[in-house]
Amino acid sequence: MPQPAGGIAIKDVVIVGAGPVGLCLALELAALDLSVTLIDAAPYTALASPGDDGREIALTHASREQLAAAGIDIPADQMAPIREARLYNGDRPRGMTLARARGEGQDRIGQLVANHVIRRAAFEAVQGVEHIELVTGRRVNALGAGAGWRSVWLDDQSHIPARLVVAADGRLSATRRLAGLSAQIHDTGQRLLVRRMAHALPHREVTWSWFTGERGLALLPLAGDTASLVMTLPPHDAERLKALSSEAFAAEATRLYQRSVGEMHCHDALHDYPLTVSRAEHLVTDRVALVGDAAVGLHPVTAHGFNVGLASVRRLVEALTPHDQAVEDVGMPARLAVYARHHQRAILPLWHASRALVTLYGDTRPPSRLMRHLVLGAARQAAPLQWLLEDYLAGPSSRR
Ligand SMILES: Cc1cc2nc3c(=O)[nH]c(=O)nc-3n(C[C@H](O)[C@H](O)[C@H](O)COP(=O)(O)OP(=O)(O)OC[C@H]3O[C@@H](n4cnc5c(N)ncnc54)[C@H](O)[C@@H]3O)c2cc1C
Structure with a gap:
């Protein structure tokens, strides 16, 4: 097999992106003695001490x-339990339960962890690992x-050849x-405002998502009487909220969330994100x-x-290492095709369901409002969405 110029050794895998997914993948591959x-x-x-986003x-x-199996240690006191997830429509008080802890030893459907806590723990875990070069x-x-190899060229003109290049560099x-x-990239034109708040009434460890007209409001229960507010807003609304003082923001949030957790107070800074979603049409190409x-x-x-990102890691590692044995050449097209097939099949329903949900709930026209009520009514009976989300909450990585 011809070698890269300069006699540079070929790595097994180059991962572009040391975000939480890239870091976890690196750990799982290194555990299989892959370089x-x-x-x-x-x-x-910035990677060692990520700021709170x-x-x-x-x-x-x-x-x-x-994460635990990969050696990424998230302290238990940094996890806030979720017992139930609910979805509401418009001003109507009735909502639907998307998922609920079933008891029988299961006291939660999942847990909330701050993104920077995961990033820091994952970055610490790769330090000093023999097969990982950063x-x-x-x-x-x-x-x-x-x-038989690909290479990445860096902005300092150096290059690194590898049997496989993995892109983990974000949406x-x-x-x-x-x-x-190619990828479908959809800039929704909306903004996402996120802020931790303290509140007067208990959240009972329930997450709720609530669609009212152009706004999507969500509340994520955190430790004690605090919660993260996640607001999907049109730009003019986002700008209006951003211009408010902390006191005025808290009063407006209390009003928008209809005092569901009583009076709120700002606990942290406000974060503002553009809302872009994306999906690659093909997940693999030559190595x-x-x-x-x-x-x-x-x-x-x-x-x-x-x-879903962690599920992609698991599916890729499984495809590359059948029977838990690292294959000689990890970039083999047949193995990559297995990964692409499994992951694409798993993500497509969630992608389409989430797009449909957001389109339906973001549309303020009367036919859509009616459709939303019908969907919620039908969902209570047939619960296709409930099934989909509950299945994922139970563990996307358990499915191929
Ligand atoms: C407001 C908000 C709330 C969210 N809430 C949730 C939630 O509740 N639950 C959930 O599961 N997910 C949530 N997500 C999504 C979640 O944050 C992402 O799915 C996750 O961060 C993806 O991880 P990643 O490692 O794939 O990519 P990223 O975290 O985007 O990391 C990509 C890395 O690649 C690096 N990079 C980029 N370009 C290059 C380049 N050219 N060369 C080298 N390096 C590069 C970047 O520096 C970065 O470190 C949320 C996202 C947002 C924005």
């Missing part, structure tokens, strides 16, 4: 177990190819584009695979982006 180089554009200090990640039991502060500019993945993999948000970047209404 991994992990590259991230962010500087080392306001995101609360809903972890399923399967995700929690997967390259920080470097951006991937181009991909090269040889017989606007540059590596995906460099590999020529390149997409994982995490680079494969599918779901609407936060599903609260499952990271769970």
Whole structure:
């Protein structure tokens, strides 16, 4: 097999993106004695001490177990239990239960963990791992190819050849584009405001999502009488809320959330995100695979982006290492095709369901309002959405 110029050794895997998904993948591959180089554009200090970005990640039991098995240790006191997830429509008080802890030893359907806590724990876990090399502060500019290998070219003109290149660089993945993999990218035009609040009444460990006209409001229960508010808003509404003082914001949030948890007070800073969702049409090409948000970047209404990202890691590792044995050449097209088939099949229903839900609930026209009531009514009977979400909450990685 021809070697790369300069006699540079070929790695088994290069992962672009040391986000939580890329880090977890690196750990799982290194545990199989595969050599991994992990590259991230962010500087080392930003990755080692990630700032609080306001995101609360809903972890399923399967995700929690997967992180623990990979050596990513999330302290128990950093996890807030979720007992029930509910969905409401408009001003109507009746909602539907999407998922609920069933008892019988199961006291929760999942747990909420701050995103920066996961990132820090995952970054700590890769330190000193024998087979993992970390390259920080470097951006991937181009991909090269040889017989039996691909290479990434970095912005300092260096290059790293590997049997397999994995893009874990987020929903606007540059590596995906460099590999020529097309994606549907949908900028919803909406904004996502996130803020932790203290409140007077207990949240009873219930998450709720509530669609009123152009707004999508969600409440994620945290430790004690605190919660994370996640608001999907049109830009003018987001700007209006951002301009308010902390006191005025708290009063407006109390009003918007209809005093459901009583009077609120700001607990933390306000975070503002553009709302873009994406899905790659193909997950693999010649010795390149997409994982995490680079494969599918779901609407936060599903609260499952990271769970689905971890499921992509598990499916890729399983496809590359049948019978728990690392194959000699991890970039073999047949193995990548297995991964693509399994993951695509698992994410498509969630992608379409979340798109349909957001379209339906974001549309304020009377026919859509009526349709929403019908969907909620029908869902109470047939519960297709309930099934879908409950299935994922129970553990997306348990499914192929
Ligand atoms: C407000 C908000 C709330 C959310 N809530 C939830 C939730 O409740 N539950 C849930 O499961 N998910 C949630 N998500 C989604 C979740 O945060 C993502 O699914 C998860 O972060 C994806 O991880 P990742 O590692 O794939 O990508 P990212 O976290 O985006 O990491 C990508 C990494 O790649 C690096 N990078 C980018 N470009 C390059 C390049 N060219 N070269 C080198 N490195 C590069 C970046 O520096 C970064 O470190 C939420 C998202 C948002 C925005």
